[in-house]
Amino acid sequence: MPADLAVIGLGPYGLPLAKAAVAAGIPTLGYRTGPEAGSLSPAELRRMLSGGFRHATNPAELGRVRTAVICPATPRGADGSLDLGQMEASARTLAGQLRPHTTVILESPVPPGTTENVLRPLLEEGSGMRAGRDFHLAYSPSRVDPGNRHFSPANTPQVIGGLTPACTESAAAFYGRLTDKVVRARGTREAETVQVLETNFRHVNIALVNEMAVLCHDLGVDLWDVIRCAETKPFGFQAFRPGPGVGGHAVPQDLAGPAGRTLRMVGLAQQVNSQMPRYVVQRAAALLNEHGKSARGARILLLGVTYKPDLADQQSTPAQEVATRLLELGGSISYHDPYIASWSVLDRPVPRADALYEAVAEADLTILLQQHRTYDLQGLSVKAQLLLDTRGAAPTGAAHRL
Numbered sequence: 001m002p003a004d005l006a007v008i009g010l011g012p013y014g015l016p017l018a019k020a021a022v023a024a025g026i027p028t029l030g031y032r033t034g035p036e037a038g039s040l041s042p043a044e045l046r047r048m049l050s051g052g053f054r055h056a057t058n059p060a061e062l063g064r065v066r067t068a069v070i071c072p073a074t075p076r077g078a079d080g081s082l083d084l085g086q087m088e089a090s091a092r093t094l095a096g097q098l099r100p101h102t103t104v105i106l107e108s109p110v111p112p113g114t115t116e117n118v119l120r121p122l123l124e125e126g127s128g129m130r131a132g133r134d135f136h137l138a139y140s141p142s143r144v145d146p147g148n149r150h151f152s153p154a155n156t157p158q159v160i161g162g163l164t165p166a167c168t169e170s171a172a173a174f175y176g177r178l179t180d181k182v183v184r185a186r187g188t189r190e191a192e193t194v195q196v197l198e199t200n201f202r203h204v205n206i207a208l209v210n211e212m213a214v215l216c217h218d219l220g221v222d223l224w225d226v227i228r229c230a231e232t233k234p235f236g237f238q239a240f241r242p243g244p245g246v247g248g249h250a251v252p253q254d255l256a257g258p259a260g261r262t263l264r265m266v267g268l269a270q271q272v273n274s275q276m277p278r279y280v281v282q283r284a285a286a287l288l289n290e291h292g293k294s295a296r297g298a299r300i301l302l303l304g305v306t307y308k309p310d311l312a313d314q315q316s317t318p319a320q321e322v323a324t325r326l327l328e329l330g331g332s333i334s335y336h337d338p339y340i341a342s343w344s345v346l347d348r349p350v351p352r353a354d355a356l357y358e359a360v361a362e363a364d365l366t367i368l369l370q371q372h373r374t375y376d377l378q379g380l381s382v383k384a385q386l387l388l389d390t391r392g393a394a395p396t397g398a399a400h401r402l
Helices: 014-023 042-050 059-064 085-095 114-127 165-175 188-219 223-230 264-274 276-290 319-328 356-362 377-383
Strands: 005-008 028-031 053-056 067-070 103-106 136-139 158-162 182-184 299-303 332-336 365-368 387-389
Touching: 005 014, 005 059, 005 085, 014 028, 014 042, 028 059, 042 053, 053 059, 059 085, 067 085, 085 114, 103 114, 103 165, 114 136, 114 188, 136 165, 136 188, 158 165, 158 188, 165 182, 188 223, 188 264, 188 276, 264 276, 276 319, 276 365, 276 387, 299 319, 299 356, 319 332, 332 356, 356 377, 377 387
Parallel strands: 005 028, 005 067, 028 053, 067 103, 103 136, 158 182, 299 332, 299 365, 365 387
Antiparallel strands: 136 158
């Protein structure tokens, strides 16, 4: 069966797109761009293969599809800006195989202007064709929310911005096969900036509630009760909850590098959120001191070391820094996570607690970093000598909350 779609990059953005396309009955070709975090269970892979998915290793296969979506990861580089290296390499690979009338869409998070100023020249130079005339070019921000059981690609509106109106319509026709609603942006820059706004909105609001967590602790106020009450307001408020830090693949952008401008709120949010692992460790040390123990030599169990509940993804997880700082204080750490079989910090393996309840009972301090559904926090709080809940997931009064 000839493929209709090529997904270039099978990481956090490409793999969910490929799964959605196969579920919609679109024969799909997956092309890896390097070591990528995306993974499939054997059952998921069987379903996708039976639905028309196949892996490609020969770039020539990319020239036999009607639509090609470029979506490798764009992590933060050494200078703090997004690293577009994998995206550029993907564009060069595709350009050499590109055929007339193909629709090319970029989904990776990028600074505004990237589709037109970076991707377009690479495709045109490598193919000898002109975007908007010989092939369609568009941008669509990825709206993947791993582990979300309520929203999938099928019921999540997809934003499209094309280089020309015809490019927009061609991309919209493709996404119309995947989702109930397509939203047309004025152009590629507007669509790219949608991604910037959505990502920064999350980080800024998490930073606000993280600062509120510190303030409320100092004031002796129950922040979790404050949020519970505030979220009953039917307008002008959206509830966010604090945590030990912010992980995931979406990198906040202050646009200082490529655009020569800064978003001061975003820079401040990054500062606040980056301080949360240190604050968690400070709270842990204070709790131990209050109970006549020192962090040095204390047995500390970390529960949940992924960046998001019920997923095996550890991208930018704050657990790494929390563990590092506890080790620097002389703590003896171990961890439990139903999704992570082995874990290393500072290039040293961290002991994994296989018998959870016994490990909680033996630990001087247990820190909940991620609220996986498998954790019975009521039962764990009964067993724990001290339990620091950084997610507000334990029953009120059952643990010390962040």
